[in-house]
Amino acid sequence: MVTVLRLTDVTSVRDGRPILDGITWSVEDSERWVILGPNGAGKTTLMKLATASDFPTGGRVEVLGKRLGAVDVFELRNRIGFVSSASERRIPRSETVRDVVLTAAYAVEGRWNEQYDDTDVRQAERILAEWDLGGFADHAYGTLSDGERKRALIARAVMTDPEMLLLDEPSASLDLGARERLLQMLSGFARSSHSPAMIMVTHHVEEVPPGFTHALLLREGRIQAAGPIAETLTAEHLEETFGMPFDLAVHEGRYSAVARPERQASGPGRDI
Numbered sequence: 398m399v400t401v402l403r404l405t406d407v408t409s410v411r412d413g414r415p416i417l418d419g420i421t422w423s424v425e426d427s428e429r430w431v432i433l434g435p436n437g438a439g440k441t442t443l444m445k446l447a448t449a450s451d452f453p454t455g456g457r458v459e460v461l462g463k464r465l466g467a468v469d470v471f472e473l474r475n476r477i478g479f480v481s482s483a484s485e486r487r488i489p490r491s492e493t494v495r496d497v498v499l500t501a502a503y504a505v506e507g508r509w510n511e512q513y514d515d516t517d518v519r520q521a522e523r524i525l526a527e528w529d530l531g532g533f534a535d536h537a538y539g540t541l542s543d544g545e546r547k548r549a550l551i552a553r554a555v556m557t558d559p560e561m562l563l564l565d566e567p568s569a570s571l572d573l574g575a576r577e578r579l580l581q582m583l584s585g586f587a588r589s590s591h592s593p594a595m596i597m598v599t600h601h602v603e604e605v606p607p608g609f610t611h612a613l614l615l616r617e618g619r620i621q622a623a624g625p626i627a628e629t630l631t632a633e634h635l636e637e638t639f640g641m642p643f644d645l646a647v648h649e650g651r652y653s654a655v656a657r658p659e660r661q662a663s664g665p666g667r668d669i
């Protein structure tokens with residue numbers, strides 16, 4: 398086992414306020430982590446540290462065995478796949494889907510004069526097929542549906558065989574069918590022993606792909622619970638994290654959560 402990410406007593410302070418506070422967490426190459434927590438809990442800030450896009454205010458962050466602050470972060474970033482709404486905005490709309498994936502080999506957005514060898518082209522074609530995008534290779538990225546775009550971005554992120562794949566809310570804005578399709582593909586990818594370590598941020602337990610092995614629950618910049626998913630993603634921990642009680646169900650690796658009905662009805666719509 399190889400530790401791909403290690404945070405030790407990490408603090409991130411912005412405008413004098415701790416956004417992350419006392420985070421100690423590590424990820425092994427065989428692990429697939431889901432990160433859950435309320436809006437503003439610090440999930441994106443944590444992802445920025447994990448992708449070597451930001452530095453901590455205090456503590457120690459080691460990404461792929463290298464300590465942030467003592468390593469060329471550009472070299473590190475080439476070994477990490479990252480999909481977020483920001484990465485989506487950087488892709489030119491007129492770029493073909495094939496080039497969206499292929500240009501990852503040079504870490505550029507938008508094909509220019511780079512020379513790609515046959516191995517790169519074959520790798521791109523293989524990955525496009527794996528993510529069910531073979532029929533879209535010549536389509537312009539801007540014409541894809543949201544679900545197809547997400548798959549194209551993930552295909553781009555895995556083009557360089559990264560050692561860590563990080564996904565920030567990959568299912569956000571997808572319709573039910575597109576979400577389910579993406580989850581099936583992520584689940585298959587997570588279960589493959591050839592896949593890199595995965596870390597995925599989501600707002601909904603329904604979006605946790607079966608095959609994910611660990612969960613980290615974050616609240617107000619602190620870890621509320623972290624560890625193997627069966628012990629961590631529990632109704633008790635969700636209540637501590639989100640501040641309200643849930644009924645949590647697990648069926649064939651899929652989670653669902655609804656607020657537990659309060660005994661005395663209150664709020665809008667109650668009978669008076």
Ligand SMILES: Nc1ncnc2c1ncn2[C@@H]1O[C@H](COP(=O)(O)OP(=O)(O)OP(=O)(O)O)[C@@H](O)[C@H]1O
Binds near residue numbers: 411416436437438442
């Ligand atoms: N550069 C910054 N300067 C000041 N405050 C910041 C900065 N970056 C983040 N924050 C604040 O830190 C907190 C955590 O932000 P972050 O985006 O990490 O949360 P999140 O868990 O990803 O939230 P969401 O689920 O809404 O995306 C928020 O209150 C945010 O306003």
